Amino acid sequence: MTVQSVTVLGAGSWGTTFAKVLADAGRDVTMWARRPEVAAEIREEHTNNGYLPGVVLPGRVTATDDAALALDGAQAVVLAVPSQSLRANLTAWRSLLPREAILVSLAKGVELGTLKRMSEVIGEIAGVRSDDVVVVSGPNLAKEIARQQPAAAVFACADHDKAVAVQQASFNSYFRPYTNTDVVGCELGGACKNVIALSCGMAAGLGFGANTMATLITRGLAETARLGSKLGADPLTFAGLAGVGDLVATCASPLSRNRTFGELLGRGETVAMAQQAVGGQVAEGVMSCQSIRELARGVGVDMPITDAMFRVCHEGMNPARVGAELLGRQQKHEWS
Numbered sequence: 001m002t003v004q005s006v007t008v009l010g011a012g013s014w015g016t017t018f019a020k021v022l023a024d025a026g027r028d029v030t031m032w033a034r035r036p037e038v039a040a041e042i043r044e045e046h047t048n049n050g051y052l053p054g055v056v057l058p059g060r061v062t063a064t065d066d067a068a069l070a071l072d073g074a075q076a077v078v079l080a081v082p083s084q085s086l087r088a089n090l091t092a093w094r095s096l097l098p099r100e101a102i103l104v105s106l107a108k109g110v111e112l113g114t115l116k117r118m119s120e121v122i123g124e125i126a127g128v129r130s131d132d133v134v135v136v137s138g139p140n141l142a143k144e145i146a147r148q149q150p151a152a153a154v155f156a157c158a159d160h161d162k163a164v165a166v167q168q169a170s171f172n173s174y175f176r177p178y179t180n181t182d183v184v185g186c187e188l189g190g191a192c193k194n195v196i197a198l199s200c201g202m203a204a205g206l207g208f209g210a211n212t213m214a215t216l217i218t219r220g221l222a223e224t225a226r227l228g229s230k231l232g233a234d235p236l237t238f239a240g241l242a243g244v245g246d247l248v249a250t251c252a253s254p255l256s257r258n259r260t261f262g263e264l265l266g267r268g269e270t271v272a273m274a275q276q277a278v279g280g281q282v283a284e285g286v287m288s289c290q291s292i293r294e295l296a297r298g299v300g301v302d303m304p305i306t307d308a309m310f311r312v313c314h315e316g317m318n319p320a321r322v323g324a325e326l327l328g329r330q331q332k333h334e335w336s
Contacts (some may be wrong), residue, residue, distance in 0.1 A: 006074060020055070024173075108194060150174050
């Protein structure tokens, strides 16, 4: 199974970066951008300065705002739109998807309302088995990868041949992809880390240091693994790139929108003020803390950090107060 022609649907920072990764691996990439002026800039100037200022895109990358044109002849289709808008976008594209194309998901989240993972949403709308969707996860801060700083990722799919095909299509001198068959674990790791990153940002905004950060990362990983185990994930996945790898990068880096958003909340700003400060975009963790909380409650899993982030983001609770409540919870064994 060989992939040469790839379509990337979405021209944000990660979609554009992944298009660059594919082109630098020798693939022919067509991007779809919602705004015609963004498509024209990518096609004619080989830049996308609104999302990746100063980055020059390879000549193998072109772009259009016509989804039908973008999808024509694609051997793999990369879905690079935010998790909460994936369903609406994919519904509009469904009839245009090439029958044999491998579907690849870059989105990280749990859908509000349905509580479905992104591969499940794709499977439902596209009429394929959700396990046949290749899920990309890992410590993948777009701006660092776009600057060709060394990074790794994990491509998860129950159909290992499909994961390998996308792995081979994206392997280059600075980007090292691994494969996995645990779609559930990789998706939950990718979704939950955004919520934990909010908490780490809030801790930084409150003036706390490395001990607090390490505690939140470690306990955040523990509650993510509890949920994953309940839903059938492989516990080893959370020790890998889609688990601790993605968690550390997202919680620690100033390039992480979720960490930055949380830091603004920790400094006393409202969700609306933080949203304005980061360019009008809501961090994925703000929405995911609600859907992940509901998912966890539905299967009887305790996720105290996720619950705390929900109360701050959606009920207006003061971050300092919620932090004190987390510290004052009933004492217990570490692994219980």
